[in-house]
Amino acid sequence: MSLPVELSTIFRNKQKSYKMVLVLAMIDTWKETQDQSLKLDDVARRFLTYYQHREANNLAVDSSPPRVAVRWELMSISQVKSLLETPIEALRSIVIKQAGGAFLTFAESVWSKGAEVLPELQDYANRELELYHSHLGSEQGLGFSLKESLDHILHTYHEAKSESFANHPLGALFRKILPEQLRLLPFVSEHIRIQGSVGKGNWAGVPWIALMDTRVTKSTQYGEYIVYLFAEDMSAVYLTFNQGVTKPKTDLGKREGYAFLEQKVLELREGLNFEGFSTDEDIHLTSAGLGRDYQVSTAAYKRYYASNIPNDDQLVADLEQLMATYQEYVDRLLQTDQVDDPEYSLETVEEIMDEQAIRERIEYIKSYIQHKGFAYPPGLIENFYLSLKTKPFAILAGVSGTGKTKLIKLFAEAMGATTQNGQFTLIPVRPDWSDPSDLVGYSDLSGKFRPGRVTEVLLEASQNLNKPYFICLDEMNLARVEHYFSDMLSILETQEWQDGSIVTAPIIHDNSLVQEEDQVVYGNLSIPENVYLIGTVNMDETTHPFSKKVLDRANTIEFNDIFLAQFPDEELGMALSPEFTPNQFLRSDYLQLVDAYGVESKPLITRTTNTLVQINSILEEIHAHVGFRIRDAVCFYMLYSQRYELFSENEAFDHQLLQKILPRIQGSSASIRRVLLKLMRECVGSSFVINEYLENVDLLFDEGKLHKLITQAEYPQSARKIASMLRRLEEDGFTSYWLS
Structure with a gap:
């Protein structure tokens, strides 16, 4: 039996492998369905699987279309269906569209020879592909194009920013694919850590890919490293010899930190050979925020315009040259013992979080919770964040089963605070609690102090002030809250500033402890600024009401709206990983209204206070009016919401009226x-x-x-x-x- 002449002629035409793979995909689909009308979706899925398999196993294969995706593993079925338009057109004499393109079939010239022709077609296509890939393999070498990757980023990043951040292919390109491919370059040593970022929870203005020698730095927040920086407008990408900015600014302050970085730049330019690279301040990445940071921290750079990215040979040669200079610098530091703390990492630095970084982290937390399969009402996560930022004590109220405890756990987990690392602690409240001993602890008959679970958390948190610690009191009103929690509430009210930190009066005085070893460990232990207390409550006949003392000190967040017809999103894909989040993200900036009162904040504080005065005049009739504590808390909530652009002014006050006034x-x-x-x-x-x-x-x-x-x-x-x-x-x- 002979093949159709059209097929053998078309296969011999010089073109990518798409036509041959399309025919194989159609035959495989027919074998499964035994139906001459083949769904385009099924054919596209098999087509994509073929390329992904060869790519994953490092076999010779055509590169994916660079303006669509830099790797086959990142292609979607819809993108493949668009891609198939070209081979379908090329094979139009033997491949026919049906139902407006939703189905494909072979032409009558094929079917007329009987189904027996399909295995022969399959063998022919496989032989042609084997020859094609043999030739292709000898030409491809590494099989990775840095130029195509940079082109793809520069031409698709703007569009990507209008799309969902979670599980976007560009994220995989920055975080996984590019680091893996760059590591294959022969001049990249085993000491180099490669890390890329498009942001955390939201798209970064300036995405980057850094190469760091772990003997001198393990974080882009300090030390020296090589980094590709993409201009915010995607007009260019810069290959730079750079420095971390966060640690110098944190340690020295912004002005002195900049001076330190500028002096370091001068030393680097004088001591290293940057031939072929620019050593000026003419680096333009963004018009605000990080723009100044990049200018003062960059020692040398090479700019690649989006309209004229060099070929792979030139790009790799530039990287190799700069890497050689970097390794020379690292060797010099190691020989002269000038290496700073190489263990300094994200978990030991008070990360500087500006307004944009705060919003990005909130979006990441929302994405994390969504990817765990939980859906909460719009604005709830932002409201929960603002409530904890205002005061480190909040109450979640609602009917049983609405996910109150799960919300607290997932919120903490998204920030890197888990049960395993001790940063999240769930304490079920017992109905028989009548004093704080179950939480704080007690001295036994021998005088030995037996710490409660809260005390254990406070002790650990006081030794790790940059990490947030969450304590969830589950069903906290099964016992009378004032009986077992009153001491904690009173201590929280003693918060004050001391050397830039928030401190409280001791919850355990050393003179109340009998044994000396207990005095050393637990004496004068207070509530650290990185501990957040959240209670869940169900209001029914088995629980106790709250006093005004409790309500004054908490934002009471109620969510009783239940939408049972919510199902997990099948398109979510791989779950996100917890991201370490410094305590600065949640720590209060204000303790008293005087801390917040200034030229910029005064108008909002005035409007909020005037509204509260009007409401207080109403509440006086039933002796439920509020005092300065609630006024300050409401103003803080409003200011944070305005600063981070989370709610409109009316929306924010609506939350506070609901959570601080009506519960009274x-x-x-x-x-x-x-x-x-x-x-x-x-x-x-x-x-x-x-x-x-x-x-x-x-x-x-x-x-x-x-x-x-x-x-x-x-x-x-x-x-x-x-x-x-x-x-x-x-x-x-x-x-x-x-x-x-």
């Missing part, structure tokens, strides 16, 4: 109804006529009217909660924030 209201009197209606007017505006609802509050429960009120409200979440509390008051004669 409970009762059965007519005055409770009046106060709630007045607060409803504060939420929805002056058009809300209180007297109308005082006479007939049932009018408020009309679904259409209520929906319209909430839709138009300045503070819709609070308005919805107030309506719920009023309904409970009408139906049961008693209302509380905690009754839903």
Whole structure:
């Protein structure tokens, strides 16, 4: 049986392997389905699998289309379907589109010879591919193009920034593929660590790929290293001999840190041969923020414009030359014993986190939680973050099974705080707790101090101040919170600044300990600034209510909205890994209002305070008005939200009204109804006529009217909660924030 003439003629045409692999993919699809109409998706999947298999096993294979993906493993089925348009067109005499291109089939000239022709077709295509790959293998060498990779980044990064960050192919290119390929270069020694970044949780303005000699540095935050830096506008990429900026700025302050870096640059330029590289400050990566950092930290660079990236030979030669200079510098340091602390790493530095870095980390936490298969209401993670930033004590309330404890665990885990490393501790509260001994500890009959679980965490946290520690008190109101937790709450109120750190009064005084060894270990132990206390609560007949002492000191976050029809996203792919996050991310910047009061913050503080004054005048009627503690906390929350651009001003105040004011209201009197209606007017505006609802509050429960009120409200979440509390008051004669 002979092959169609068209096929053998087409195969002999000089072109990539796509046509031959397409035919093989179609035959494999037919073998499985025995259907002459072949789904394009099935054919594309087999087509892609062929290339991915050869690529993964380092076999000779055509490079993936550089403007689409730099590796076959990064290609999607939709991209492959677009790619197949060319070979389908080239094979149009024997490959026919059906149903608008959703299906493919062989032409009648093939089927007319019977199904027996397909194995012969398959053998022919395999022989042609074997010859093709044999020739290709002798030409390919390494099989990796640095030029294509840089081209791909420069021409696709802008578009990528408008797409989802999680599991994006560019992330894999920076973090995995490029480091792996650069490591294969013969001049890259075993001491070199290669690391790339496109950001953490959100796209970086200036992505980078660094090559660091681990004998002198293990982090881009200090020391010297080689790094490719991509301009924010993607007009160019720079190959640079650079320095870490974070540690000098942290240790010396911004001004002196810059002076140190500039002096180091002069020494590097005088002592090393940078022939062929620029040694000036004409490096333009970004117009703000890191732009100045790069200018003062770069000793030498070579600029590659996006419109004219050199060939691979030139790129590799440039890298080899700069690497030789770098190795000469490292050898000199090692010989003269001038190496700084090579163990300095991300976990021992107070990472400088600006507003953009904070937002990026929040986005990363959200992505991490999503990739664990959990979905929470929009804004909840931002709200939880702001609540802990405002005060290191928060309460999560809601019906059982809504994921309160899981939220705390995953939030901490995303920051690198896990049960395994001791930075996350879950403590189930027992109903019989009546004093703090179960948490803090006690002295036994012999005088030996037996520390409670909280004390153990406080001790470890005090020795690792740059790492955040989370304590989750699960179902904390199974016992009366004031009985076992009152000491902790009182100690939290003693927070003050001391040499740039937040300190509290001791939770364990040394004179209360009998044995000397206990005094050394636990004496005058306080609550460190890196410990965050979060309680979960269920409000039912088995639990205890909260006093104002507790409510004053916490943001109470309630989430009772449950959407059961939520399913894991099959497209999420590989889960993200926890990212170490320094305590600065969560540590409070303000303890008293005077810490925050300034020219920029004054207008927002004034507006917020004026609104609280108005609300206080309403609350006075039921003796539920707030004091300076709540005023300060609300202002801090508002300032953080504004600084990090997390919520609008109304959205942020809505959260605070819901979490700091409404939990204080409970009762059965007519005055409770009046106060709630007045607060409803504060939420929805002056058009809300209180007297109308005082006479007939049932009018408020009309679904259409209520929906319209909430839709138009300045503070819709609070308005919805107030309506719920009023309904409970009408139906049961008693209302509380905690009754839903």
